[in-house]
Amino acid sequence: MPDLSRFQAARPALPWLLLGLAVAAPFALSAYDLNLLARFMAMAILALGLVLIWGHGGILSLGQGVFFGLGGYAIAMHMKLSDLPQGEIPDFMLWSGRESLPFWWTPFASPVFTLAAILIVPMLVGALFSWAVFHRRVGGTYFALITQALALAFSTLIISRQDVTGGFNGLTDFYSIFGFGLASPGTGPGLYWVTLAILCAAFVGLRWLLASRFGILLRAARDGENRVRFLGYSPTPFKVVAFAIAALLAGVGGALFTLHAGVVSPALIGVVPSIEMVVWVAIGGRYSLAGAIVGALLVNLARDAVSSAFPELWLYLMGALFIFVVTLLPQGLAGLAKGKGA
Amino acid sequence: MDSLFLNQLFNGVSLASLYLLAALGLALSFGLMRVINMAHGEMLMLGGYLAWLTLLVVPGAAGIVLAIPVAFVGAAAMGGLIQSALIRRLSARPLDTLLATWGVSLILQQAARDLFGAIGVEVRAPEWLSGSFMVGGVTLPSARLFIILVAALVLAGLALLLLRTRIGLLVRAVNQDRMMASAVGIDVRRVDFTIFCLGSGVAGLAGVMLALLGPVTPNVGQSYIIPAFLVVVMGGLGSIVGTTASAIILGLFAALAQIFVDVSVAQMLLLVFVILFIQVRPQGVIAVRTRQLDA
Numbered sequence: 323m324p325d326l327s328r329f330q331a332a333r334p335a336l337p338w339l340l341l342g343l344a345v346a347a348p349f350a351l352s353a354y355d356l357n358l359l360a361r362f363m364a365m366a367i368l369a370l371g372l373v374l375i376w377g378h379g380g381i382l383s384l385g386q387g388v389f390f391g392l393g394g395y396a397i398a399m400h401m402k403l404s405d406l407p408q409g410e411i412p413d414f415m416l417w418s419g420r421e422s423l424p425f426w427w428t429p430f431a432s433p434v435f436t437l438a439a440i441l442i443v444p445m446l447v448g449a450l451f452s453w454a455v456f457h458r459r460v461g462g463t464y465f466a467l468i469t470q471a472l473a474l475a476f477s478t479l480i481i482s483r484q485d486v487t488g489g490f491n492g493l494t495d496f497y498s499i500f501g502f503g504l505a506s507p508g509t510g511p512g513l514y515w516v517t518l519a520i521l522c523a524a525f526v527g528l529r530w531l532l533a534s535r536f537g538i539l540l541r542a543a544r545d546g547e548n549r550v551r552f553l554g555y556s557p558t559p560f561k562v563v564a565f566a567i568a569a570l571l572a573g574v575g576g577a578l579f580t581l582h583a584g585v586v587s588p589a590l591i592g593v594v595p596s597i598e599m600v601v602w603v604a605i606g607g608r609y610s611l612a613g614a615i616v617g618a619l620l621v622n623l624a625r626d627a628v629s630s631a632f633p634e635l636w637l638y639l640m641g642a643l644f645i646f647v648v649t650l651l652p653q654g655l656a657g658l659a660k661g662k663g664a
Numbered sequence: 665m666d667s668l669f670l671n672q673l674f675n676g677v678s679l680a681s682l683y684l685l686a687a688l689g690l691a692l693s694f695g696l697m698r699v700i701n702m703a704h705g706e707m708l709m710l711g712g713y714l715a716w717l718t719l720l721v722v723p724g725a726a727g728i729v730l731a732i733p734v735a736f737v738g739a740a741a742m743g744g745l746i747q748s749a750l751i752r753r754l755s756a757r758p759l760d761t762l763l764a765t766w767g768v769s770l771i772l773q774q775a776a777r778d779l780f781g782a783i784g785v786e787v788r789a790p791e792w793l794s795g796s797f798m799v800g801g802v803t804l805p806s807a808r809l810f811i812i813l814v815a816a817l818v819l820a821g822l823a824l825l826l827l828r829t830r831i832g833l834l835v836r837a838v839n840q841d842r843m844m845a846s847a848v849g850i851d852v853r854r855v856d857f858t859i860f861c862l863g864s865g866v867a868g869l870a871g872v873m874l875a876l877l878g879p880v881t882p883n884v885g886q887s888y889i890i891p892a893f894l895v896v897v898m899g900g901l902g903s904i905v906g907t908t909a910s911a912i913i914l915g916l917f918a919a920l921a922q923i924f925v926d927v928s929v930a931q932m933l934l935l936v937f938v939i940l941f942i943q944v945r946p947q948g949v950i951a952v953r954t955r956q957l958d959a
Contacts, residue, residue, distance in 0.1 A: 376759075380759075384762075455939065458946035460942050462758060463699070463700050464897045466700075466762055467700065467893040467896070468897060468935070471890050471934075471935045474890050475934075475935045479928050479929065482926060482927070482928035482929075597763075601763075604763060637770050638770075638771055641767040641770035643767070644763055644764060648754070648763045648764040648767070649750070649753060649760075649764060652757075
């Protein structure tokens, strides 16, 4: 079939074509659609991290929402403070009867501190948490269950500390970021391009990392942890570093998502959202970086389309997707694409 | 302070018995198959709704007695269905089983929401269960005493089954070394199936107990299942003694922590406690001896 072979020849050009389309998207899409796309891209950054730990490291995390939330709350706290006149405290604190800013809010007034916190806090929490579990050779199913407990504990803690976290409603009503008005016409495309650039950087960086010796050892530890030990390596540092990188990407994704969505709340980072993040990657293909991006975009697009019309239907659909992908299509869409192309 | 402490001590034992009932099935099948059924919490929910339905047909004191076997059989049947239709096909992939059964859990929760409504249904406890005793300044609600009694009976029953019957012998053999058990002619898949049904049935029974304490809602199982997962993590592979000890430790810890901090902080402390515990004993409270390297 001549047509198919022509398509095959065009395959290497496909990523560049898609990148070109993505860069040009602000000129073609409405502001609403562009905002939606930017949100999904922020989620795709988190999804890339799951490919690293779950696909290549065999570490299933059901608590990525925690790191997503740490990044999201960091930037939200900064925006809350920067929109206020000097010396005032956010409105929700006043409503719950607080009179002064908690000490750990204060440094978030500084943009530099906030950016550093977005990068460092999720990574540090991820590294310490995973080290505490992995260095005692606890992993696999146990680790997944512990991460789920982490997601539950983190989201209930936020809900119960209404006076300093905004509680169930989260933090919202932002007007500006680093001096740019969120409502002004240039900001939307600008933030979109920033998100796209970070997504591309994360993609290229992880491709390099997965092809390096680090990636080989990570996969080796996934397939035979004890064999790796017998060869003289300790798998723990590799798994901890991978988990910390995934936490970093989740934090960055969370911060960008909060910018685009204009809100961060426990409903976006608890147990159910955390496991939904895994389904993006399961559908896209857990071993494939490109698959994870496609999965995150497609699942969220579908969610947006289905759940606005039939909210109940979405949960059935997601449950069925979980069962279907895991039993019949463990390599996700990326596995399908590979099967057709080869 | 003293009576508060004693009250929380009693609440801790009562919480521990619920954790135990929820975790026993998980721990048994985890020991055999190394898989966790994320839809196990929905077996609690199913048990609760079955109790409510039973009481609609047979109101009064006889209803609650009848509800226990009904919930047990109903949840066991649902567990058997999940095991044979899904988990058996995935038995070599523990993490995928986790995800697939989470899908089942979502579907069951949403189905319950559509069938019975999101607010939940109320099971009216019979009179002999709605009173309470006062012992030395401590209030002991009859329903909670009843739950502790049921948990103790279930535990004794399971211990008898595992230690004194032929099926128990087979279960222990598969638990210790699956390959060897299979090599000497034990039908390991049948053992898996039986234990899975049994564990789900116990969870269904726990659901009846939950119905005595509060309304049955579509996500009633969720609030008990995550602590139950932690019980399994801390208990040690497939050991009943370990699971019981870890349920008691975590139940008491959660209840006693609430003397000093609120529920949400107590939840965080519970997780921190489990992580600290595995620093000391990563193999769990009781480690079942095995010759397998990758247990």
